[in-house]
Amino acid sequence: MSHVVVTGIGAVTPLGVGAGTLHERWIAGNTGIEGGEAAAREFDPGDFMSRKEARRADRFTQLAIGAADEALQSAGWADGAPYDPERIGCVIGTGIGGIGSFEHGHGILKDEGPGKVPPLSVPLMMGNAAPGVLAMRHELRGPSFGVVSACAAGAHAIGTAMRMLRHGDADAVVTGGSEAALTPLSRAAFAALDAVSRSGISRPFDARRDGFVMGEGAAVLVLEDEERALARGARILARIVGYGATSDAFHLTAPDSEGRGAAAAIRAALSDAGKAPEDIDYVNAHGTSTPLNDRSETIAIKAALGEHAAKVPVSSTKSAIGHTLGAAGAVEAVATILALRDRIAPPTLGYEEPDEGLDLDYVPNTARPLGAGDDPLTGLSNSFGFGGHNAALVLEAV
């Protein structure tokens, strides 16, 4: 079986525009969180699209356009894709979709009546808008659709894209996740759930953690069949070697306190990759900074990796950029790929006070070299979502 490789990456995050920017600033210990929120402040839609294209896209789609432009350029597709367009798919995850457009339309409905609701409301707010727009923008005529699984959507999208390639449904898939939910309704709703940090601080695994910090962003990866990618002389950034997905079947918002579903997803991803726990050099945790997730995830990592769990560095991208919800799995896959490539474990920022039972190596506050010797490194990226959705990816540097 030919492997699935990553040939292009792009990201727009609260740390800035660009996958390299995310990586370098996180390694340096910078934070994208300001005033208890993590907006993609450096993103200007005008850098990527015309005024008309911007009008036709909710912010979550605009962020995906920015990330995809970078990803396709980094894959060497700037002058056009190297495959038959009908053999290129597009799968983009989101937690909510165009909620900003939804709220805008609803405001007009209440204030001015149904006759004034913008005709673009539906195409902007639909959760599949990002893959639809990307398919048009880059002439991707293979299978395209959205994936909706809350904060696991980005990872599910990548896993689904990987499966499409393995199955022969496509020669390449543009995949990732996007979210732009820093809106009044969404802020109020997450706050009402008591999921959001009242302190406005993201400090995963720390004893004082009190909820996640809302973020926004997007990441896109170009996945290709390895043989075809090599044949066209592509630069290969990493392989996606394992994907596991399970469900807690436990609670609508709370994770299973024993982490059973999460552990099963990690085991499934390892099995899919043909890897043992000892093969994992780095874990990019879901690490939301909520009291429940970080505890159950720690239990799950221990259950799935056994004795190796105590030896492997585990860090959370959300400590630097907050929780980008449906984009998180894709943003974190990109961050993991670059960490493995550069053999560096990025830090869990804000970690100072250990919590009882949360005793993994969380790489507190300072990045450090990763792995001994020269063998290519392997990483695990976890993503879990409201609804009890669990997805784990195993990524391998080349």
Add this chain to the structure above:
Amino acid sequence: MSTDTVTREAALRVITDALVDVGAERDAITADATFEALDVDSLDLAEVSQVIEEELGVRIGGKDVAAIKTVGDAVDLVVARAA
């Protein structure tokens, strides 16, 4: 808004402004200009129709949109329907 009469000038002014709002170049908008040439599609025309109804009190439906090809066609339709 009265629908008693709408002058061609008023219709052209409202339609031109609406087309500019959806991204068309003002200088390219003439009675003979096709929507295709202006890069104005059915989604844009749904927005333009909404503005026409707000400003001129004339309702333009989906079937109407399918039938009009030029800015002049839209002006003619609005004037005829308001008469």
